[in-house]
Structure formats: structure tokens, C-alpha cells
Amino acid sequence: GAVVSQHPSWVICKSGTSVKIECRSLDFQATTMFWYRQFPKQSLMLMATSNEGSKATYEQGVEKDKFLINHASLTLSTLTVTSAHPEDSSFYICSALEAVYGYTFGSGTRLTVV
Amino acid sequence: AQKVTQAQTEISVVEKEDVTLDCVYETRDTTYYLFWYKQPPSGELVFLIRRNSFDEQNEISGRYSWNFQKSTSSFNFTITASQVVDSAVYFCALSEDFTGGGNKLTFGTGTQLKVEL
Numbered sequence: 522g523a524v525v526s527q528h529p530s531w532v533i534c535k536s537g538t539s540v541k542i543e544c545r546s547l548d549f550q551a552t553t554m555f556w557y558r559q560f561p562k563q564s565l566m567l568m569a570t571s572n573e574g575s576k577a578t579y580e581q582g583v584e585k586d587k588f589l590i591n592h593a594s595l596t597l598s599t600l601t602v603t604s605a606h607p608e609d610s611s612f613y614i615c616s617a618l619e620a621v622y623g624y625t626f627g628s629g630t631r632l633t634v635v
Numbered sequence: 636a637q638k639v640t641q642a643q644t645e646i647s648v649v650e651k652e653d654v655t656l657d658c659v660y661e662t663r664d665t666t667y668y669l670f671w672y673k674q675p676p677s678g679e680l681v682f683l684i685r686r687n688s689f690d691e692q693n694e695i696s697g698r699y700s701w702n703f704q705k706s707t708s709s710f711n712f713t714i715t716a717s718q719v720v721d722s723a724v725y726f727c728a729l730s731e732d733f734t735g736g737g738n739k740l741t742f743g744t745g746t747q748l749k750v751e752l
Contacts, residue, residue: 555740559678563744567741614678614680618733623685627679629680
């Protein structure tokens, strides 16, 4: 079956620093990867869509300079939260899309900015 | 534009009761896919089912069953004889045809299910 590895599972960082989250499809090549953000007791909100080798498409209201997405290969996408602040504390989940398997989700990253 | 509505924010039942989680969707596409996911407290999303718009057959998997009705744009999920381990947030989601790549998944707001002893 399709497996997506996301790490770290949780991270605590100081305000003003940057944090990188990795999303890797282990046994398939993903045509597209997605990044979601989820606040407590809320639904998953799509942040951006990325395709290998091209710039990510950000949803309205998401700061592209703050949330840097790199999709360097068909199996790896990274999300970097730059100059993190406490309001960026959230649960971030990636998803990889493949034509047969559909959407496969990573296990999520819980980010706490102190 | 796509939209998924889960009107039930929270449901509490006693173990062994049956419970139905409602999902109503909106889309202009003729080809689309519907999904249900379970999110336990650990946070990871557990895939439960995927259904395409051309397959209206109801599905049963153990204690889980799904009722897809295009006439009412609904894709409801029933848990029979609920158990404490079923306690989680359940999300219904919708996508356009993804087989050509790129189409995003739109989530409903989720239903928190609490199963008590």
C-alpha cells in the first residue's frame, strides 16, 4: 500500500526561528503533494498544493514567504515555517496524491512555538 | 466550488448503540470522489472509504456502512454497535476526479463522536 512518512512528529521551537517539516512518499511517486493546517477542534485547511519541480500554489490568505514549500522530487516535499511565532503553533499534515492510491496522508507534525 | 457539510458537530452515544454521521456535499462535477476519514486523538488521519460518483452501491465493512445517495447529495456513515474505540473525529471529504492529478481534497468540518460505557 501507499505510505507517506512525515517528520518530525512534533517540534518545539523558539519564536523567530525556522522549522522544516518533511513529507516523503516511501513506495510511490506522488504527482502532487498538499499541505494542510489544523487548529484544535477544527477541520483541515489546505495551505498549498505543490507539484514536483514547480512553484507551489498557495490558498488565499496563506503567506507564501512565511510558509516555504519545496517539492524537489516526486517523493519529497518540505514545508518550512520561517520566523515562527506562537500563532503558527498548529498541527501540520501533508498528503501525497497518486492516480491509483488517491490521497495518502502523513501522520502529522505538531508545532509549538514558544 | 466544492463544499462539504457535516451538520453534526458532536455526537455522544452509549456503547453498543448504532450511530449515523451525516455528510452532504456540493459539486458541479459529474465525476467526483467522496471519502471518510477517522482522526483519533493521536491526530493521524485513518482512511475509511473512497467512493466515486458513478458507484452508488452501499458498502458494508464490518460494523461500518456507508449510504451514498446522489439524489440528495449525501454520503452518510453508520457505525453499528459502537465501541469506545470508535471515539474520534470523523471527516467527510470530496474531490474532483484526481486520476489526472492535482485536484485538492475538500474537508467537512468534522463530527466528534464520543462513545461512552
